[in-house]
Structure formats: C-alpha cells, structure tokens
Amino acid sequence: MSMLQNFLRLMLAVCMMTMVTVGYAEEAVPPADGMSSATPFAQEEGRTAGVKSDTQRQAESGAAGVTQSRIRDAGVFQQTQGHDWRVLRNGPVTFYGGWLLMVTPALMLAFYLIFGPLKVHSAPAGREIRRFSRKEQVVHWSAAGSFVILALTGIIILFGKHVLIPVIGHDAFSWVAIIGKNIHNIVGPFFAVAVLAMFITFVRDNLFKAIDLQWLLNVHLVVTGKKHVPSYKYNIGEKAWFWGGVSFLGLIVSASGLVLDFPTFEQTRQTMQIANTVHGIGALLFIAAGLGHIYMGTLGAEGAFKAMKTGMVDETWAKEHHELWYEEMKDKA
Amino acid sequence: MARMKFICDVERCIECNACVTACKNEHEVPWGINRRRVITVNDGQMGEKSVSVACMHCTDAPCMAVCPVNCFYKTEDGVVLHDKDICIGCGYCSYACPFDAPQFPNSAGKAPGESATDFFVARGKMDKCTYCAGGPEENGSEAEFEKYGRNRLAEGKLPLCAEMCSTKALLAGDAPVIVAIHEHRIEQRGYGDTRWGWDMAYGRAENEGADKT
Amino acid sequence: MRAFHVTFLLAALLAGCGEYRQSVTYEDGGYQGKKDTRMWDSERFMHDPSVWKQMVNERTQHQNEYVRTEPQE
Ligand code: SF4
Ligand code: SF4
Numbered sequence: 252m253s254m255l256q257n258f259l260r261l262m263l264a265v266c267m268m269t270m271v272t273v274g275y276a277e278e279a280v281p282p283a284d285g286m287s288s289a290t291p292f293a294q295e296e297g298r299t300a301g302v303k304s305d306t307q308r309q310a311e312s313g314a315a316g317v318t319q320s321r322i323r324d325a326g327v328f329q330q331t332q333g334h335d336w337r338v339l340r341n342g343p344v345t346f347y348g349g350w351l352l353m354v355t356p357a358l359m360l361a362f363y364l365i366f367g368p369l370k371v372h373s374a375p376a377g378r379e380i381r382r383f384s385r386k387e388q389v390v391h392w393s394a395a396g397s398f399v400i401l402a403l404t405g406i407i408i409l410f411g412k413h414v415l416i417p418v419i420g421h422d423a424f425s426w427v428a429i430i431g432k433n434i435h436n437i438v439g440p441f442f443a444v445a446v447l448a449m450f451i452t453f454v455r456d457n458l459f460k461a462i463d464l465q466w467l468l469n470v471h472l473v474v475t476g477k478k479h480v481p482s483y484k485y486n487i488g489e490k491a492w493f494w495g496g497v498s499f500l501g502l503i504v505s506a507s508g509l510v511l512d513f514p515t516f517e518q519t520r521q522t523m524q525i526a527n528t529v530h531g532i533g534a535l536l537f538i539a540a541g542l543g544h545i546y547m548g549t550l551g552a553e554g555a556f557k558a559m560k561t562g563m564v565d566e567t568w569a570k571e572h573h574e575l576w577y578e579e580m581k582d583k584a
Numbered sequence: 585m586a587r588m589k590f591i592c593d594v595e596r597c598i599e600c601n602a603c604v605t606a607c608k609n610e611h612e613v614p615w616g617i618n619r620r621r622v623i624t625v626n627d628g629q630m631g632e633k634s635v636s637v638a639c640m641h642c643t644d645a646p647c648m649a650v651c652p653v654n655c656f657y658k659t660e661d662g663v664v665l666h667d668k669d670i671c672i673g674c675g676y677c678s679y680a681c682p683f684d685a686p687q688f689p690n691s692a693g694k695a696p697g698e699s700a701t702d703f704f705v706a707r708g709k710m711d712k713c714t715y716c717a718g719g720p721e722e723n724g725s726e727a728e729f730e731k732y733g734r735n736r737l738a739e740g741k742l743p744l745c746a747e748m749c750s751t752k753a754l755l756a757g758d759a760p761v762i763v764a765i766h767e768h769r770i771e772q773r774g775y776g777d778t779r780w781g782w783d784m785a786y787g788r789a790e791n792e793g794a795d796k797t
Numbered sequence: 798m799r800a801f802h803v804t805f806l807l808a809a810l811l812a813g814c815g816e817y818r819q820s821v822t823y824e825d826g827g828y829q830g831k832k833d834t835r836m837w838d839s840e841r842f843m844h845d846p847s848v849w850k851q852m853v854n855e856r857t858q859h860q861n862e863y864v865r866t867e868p869q870e
Contacts, residue, residue: 306631307594307777310623311784319601320621322687328623328637329781333680337646341815408652408674416654421830425670428653432672514675514688523679586850648819657828660821660835667831720833737836740852746860757857758850765861772863790819
C-alpha cells in the first residue's frame with residue numbers, strides 16, 4: 252500500500268508541477284449584485300488573534316490526537332489538504348479537462364473535413380481474411396463498451412453541474428447523477444478486468460518492431476495518406492494507443508478508480524484526494540486519446556469499423572493497411 | 585444578519601463528550617455518525633488540550649465547492665446546510681472538509697476489518713452538523729426532523745452542544761457576540777489560544793480558493 | 798468553421814465555471830435554487846429578523862458567566 256501511495260503522490264507532484272508551469276488563473280467571480288463579499292461575513296479577528304500555543308499549531312497542521320469517535324481519521328482536528336484538492340479539482344482539472352474534451356473532437360472534425368478518411372485505393376478483392384478472433388472481439392467490445400459508459404458517467408460527475416444544472420435544475424440533475432454515479436461504480440471494476448484482458452490478448456502483436464521507426468519518421472505523410480509504410484498486424488499509431496492508452500492510462504485509471512470505489516479499507520482523506528486527482532487527470536487524457544482511437548476506428552479509416560464488428564477485413568484493405576501482416580497470413584494459409 | 589460560528593475554548597474543554605452525546609440525542613443521529621467529536625491533543629503529555637469540533641460553517645466552504653450536484657447552501661446566518669434529497673453520496677465533501685464534518689452513514693463507526701465486507705454500502709446520503717438549523721423541509725416539521733434533526737434556530741435557540749456545555753467551553757452564536765465573550769475570558773485569565781480552526785474556516789474570503797492556484 | 802465558433806463559445810463559457818459564488822442571497826424561497834425557510838419566518842418572531850436576532854443574541858449571553866459575576870452597569 253505504501254508503495255502505491257508513494258507512486259500516486261509522485262504522480263500528483265508531477266501533475267501539479269506541470270500545472271504550475273503552465274500557469275493558471277481563473278476569472279475572479281464578480282460579486283453578486285449590491286453585496287461586497289465583506290459585508291455579510293466580516294472577519295471578527297479579535298484582539299488575541301494570532302496567539303497560538305504549540306498544541307494548537309500541532310492540531311491545526313493535522314497531528315492526530317485521541318478521540319472517542321470511530322470514523323477514519325477522527326483524531327485529526329483539521330486537515331489542510333482538502334482545500335488544496337478542491338483548488339486543483341475545481342481549477343486546472345475542470346478547466347483544462349474541459350478544454351481538452353472540446354478541442355479534441357474539434358480537431359478531429361477539422362482533420363476529417365480537410366483530409367477526409369483514409370481510403371482503400373484499389374478495388375476490393377472480394378475475399379475476406381480474419382483479422383480478429385472471436386475472443387479478441389469479445390474482449391475489445393467489453394472494454395470499449397465499458398469505456399464509453401464510464402466516460403459519459405464520469406463526465407457527468409465532473410462537468411454535469413456546470414452544464415446540466417442550469418438547464419434541468421437541481422432535482423432532475425440529482426437523479427441523473429445518482430444513476431450515473433452508481434453505473435460508474437459498478438461498471439468500473441468490470442473495466443479494470445477488461446483492461447487486463449485487453450493487455451493479455453493484444454500484447455503479443457503490439458511489441459515494437461524495427462519497421463515502426465520508419466512509420467514514425469514519416470508520420471505526417473502516412474496519416475494524410477500520401478505515403479505508405481508497410482506494417483505488421485498493428486502500426487505504430489495503434490501500438491501507441493495500446494501502450495500509452497490502454498496499458499498505461501488504463502492501469503492508472505483502474506488503480507485509482509478502485510481506491511475510490513471501495514472506500515471501506517480505512518483509506519485516509521489524503522489517499523482519496525490523490526486518487527481522485529490522478530483518476531480525473533488520467534481519465535480526461537484517456538478520453539481524449541480514446542476519441543482519437545474511436546475516430547480512426549470509425550470515420551477516420553474506411554473498413555476499420557467492419558473489422559471491429561465482424562472480425563473480417565477485405566484482402567485489399569489488409570494489403571494496403573497492414574502489408575506485412577497480410578503476407579504473414581498468406582504464408583500461413 | 586447574524587453570522588453563526590462556533591468557538592471551542594480549549595482552556596476550558598474537559599473532554600466530557602457531553603456535546604457529542606447531546607447532539608446525538610437531540611437529532612437522533614444515525615448509528616456510527618458523529619456530527620461532533622472531541623479530540624485530545626498531546627494526551628497525557630505537557631500541553632494537553634481538548635477540543636470539540638463539528639462543522640465550522642466555513643466562509644469559503646470546500647464542501648460546497650466540490651459537491652458535484654451543488655447540494656449545499658449557505659443561509660443568511662452563515663450556516664452551511666446540505667440537502668439530502670439532492671446528495672448523491674459520492675463523499676467528495678468529506679474529502680474536502682478540513683474538519684471531517686460530512687460523514688457517510690453505515691460505513692462509519694465499524695471496527696476495522698468489519699467494514700471491508702460492505703463494499704458499496706458506504707454510499708448513503710451524507711450527514712453533517714446543521715448548526716441545529718434543520719434542512720430544506722418546513723421548519724420544525726416531522727420530515728425535517730427525520731432527515732436533519734431538530735431545528736433549534738427556528739425556535740430562537742442556539743445549538744444544543746454549546747448551550748448545555750458544562751464548562752461553557754463551547755460557544756455558539758453570532759460571531760461578534762461570542763468573540764467578545766471569548767476575548768473577555770482571555771483578558772480575565774491572562775492567557776488562551778486564539779480560536780482553533782478559525783484560520784482555516786474563516787480565514788479565506790468567499791470563493792478565494794477559486795481565484796488562484 | 799462553424800464547429801470552431803461553437804467550440805470556442807463553449808470553451809469561453811466554461812472558463813469561469815470551476816467555482817460558484819457561495820452566495821447567501823435569499824431569493825424565490827431558497828438559496829441558490831435550494832428551498833428553505835428563513836429561521837425567523839414564522840409567527841413566533843412576527844416574521845421579523847431583528848426580533849429573532851435579539852432573542853438569539855440574548856440567549857448567547859447565557860453562555861457568558863461573567864454577566865453574573867460582573868453585573869453590567
Ligand atoms: S466545516 Fe466542513 S462541512 Fe462545515 S462548512 Fe466547512 S467544509 Fe463544509
Ligand atoms: S456526498 Fe453528497 S453532499 Fe457530499 S459532495 Fe457528494 S453529493 Fe455533495
């Protein structure tokens with residue numbers, strides 16, 4: 252547990268440093284009409300303000316004392332990290348996350364409008380070969396399905412109050428959020444299992460090969476369809492998604508999610524704050540990358556969605572997109 | 585309007601836990617939840633002090649800020665209240681609160697190990713100190729009592745924990761009034777800590793947390 | 798191009814959205830959309846905040862034993 256905690260702390264530190272570097276300032280909230288923020292709740296400092304004993308200092312910095320209460324952390328008079336977490340979550344995570352979720356689809360749309368989908372150039376051969384086995388399909392569909400459900404319900408939890416409450420009001424949104432939260436909590440562990448299954452099923456074909464370097468060097472030509480670099484079963488883009496997305500972000504999001512989902516192991520509030528921050532940042536990146544992957548699997552490349560749906564691809568498609576894999580398959584047959 | 589706050593005079597608190605009991609009894613608080621608790625710091629050592637803590641009804645309340653369904657509201661008297669009909673039981677308020685005031689029902693108060701078996705149970709609606717001000721339901725109604733406990737403020741009374749405190753360590757009321765009482769005491773006896781937790785609870789102006797990282 | 802405009806608009810809207818003013822303004826029978834009745838809004842206090850406040854502040858002095866040992870002149 253302590254290793255996991257240290258790792259999560261490290262992650263948080265990295266994220267925070269990035270954010271500080273980027274620099275973040277939110278618009279100040281304008282005071283409500285006719286009321287300065289000082290009027291109703293003026294500070295009543297008093298003459299002794301600032302005189303603190305050592306005991307008070309200890310208690311206010313979060314040292315644990317003795318108590319009869321049995322809730323977790325009950326001996327802590329005051330935690331200082333809650334406010335930090337709130338600032339992080341309501342600030343950069345919401346702000347940049349919101350941008351990310353809007354800019355990514357816009358970029359993809361622009362890309363689609365300018366370059367159009369990747370086409371299959373020659374006429375279809377009419378003969379089909381199997382690209383995904385039944386097992387691979389089941390694994391991929393369960394991961395994909397739970398991913399979409401979790402992304403949608405997660406977005407409701409983070410952004411719903413900004414977008415939906417003004418539209419449908421508190422009571423209706425509360426129901427949306429209750430249903431969303433429970434779906435999120437129940438589907439979450441299934442996704443963790445699906446991610447594991449994804450890794451086991453697809454890792455072999457996603458190991459790096461020498462040819463991937465060439466693809467990488469010509470990436471600008473490849474994605475716009477101007478050049479073709481032969482690849483084995485998966486090209487470097489797919490491998491990047493596999494390692495960076497499914498494996499890395501999948502692990503981060505699943506691990507932090509499980510910590511959040513089962514708060515019954517006496518996790519402290521600090522653990523939960525870190526897990527929530529890591530979960531939020533990881534999930535937002537995951538969703539953005541996932542949008543890219545979904546784009547390539549549907550609109551972005553002709554014939555790709557059929558492969559996901561039926562497991563079969565046309566021989567011409569195979570030859571044009573994954574030539575080396577196609578040859579392997581031909582040799583086998 | 586009034587600005588309701590709590591002061592716990594730590595020089596007087598004798599850790600009798602009567603405020604805890606009174607609160608539980610007055611509001612018929614569910615099992616396992618302590619809306620108020622007493623903490624002893626440096627127990628048995630030099631500088632031992634006890635403090636009674638519940639929701640401080642913060643000026644810039646973190647619980648309010650992180651709630652994904654915005655179910656908290658602050659009254660004109662500065663009391664931070666929580667609408668159980670809207671709450672989804674995510675627990676975020678309990679992670680943000682400096683004083684551990686909002687608590688999950690059921691999961692709390694179980695012995696370690698015992699709690700590990702009820703995975704999803706820790707997800708009821710939160711319960712928190714209401715400053716004896718009830719909730720959204722009609723003041724003094726049965727429905728309000730069931731969910732939030734007695735509404736003493738609407739009866740012109742103050743929170744019971746403070747009113748029945750035997751040493752009058754716990755003070756509740758309009759901030760300038762209770763501060764004057766506390767200051768007077770400190771002057772009389774010649775010593776005393778500044779009010780515990782006040783920097784955290786009232787040190788930031790409203791929404792100050794939003795302005796800068 | 799329209800997609801860009803829409804996106805930009807949404808983004809601009811979101812910029813100030815992480816936090817809300819923790820307002821204490823009472824309107825439409827509630828605070829920020831959550832219904833509640835004010836403490837003094839009953840027959841007992843004649844719907845007058847000052848009556849309520851005076852009663853509460855008097856009660857607050859019950860917590861101050863110095864009013865008994867040093868009677869105010
Ligand atoms: S003490 Fe905790 S529950 Fe009370 S207002 Fe402050 S943050 Fe909210
Ligand atoms: S548990 Fe309820 S009150 Fe607390 S943040 Fe979640 S929805 Fe809001």
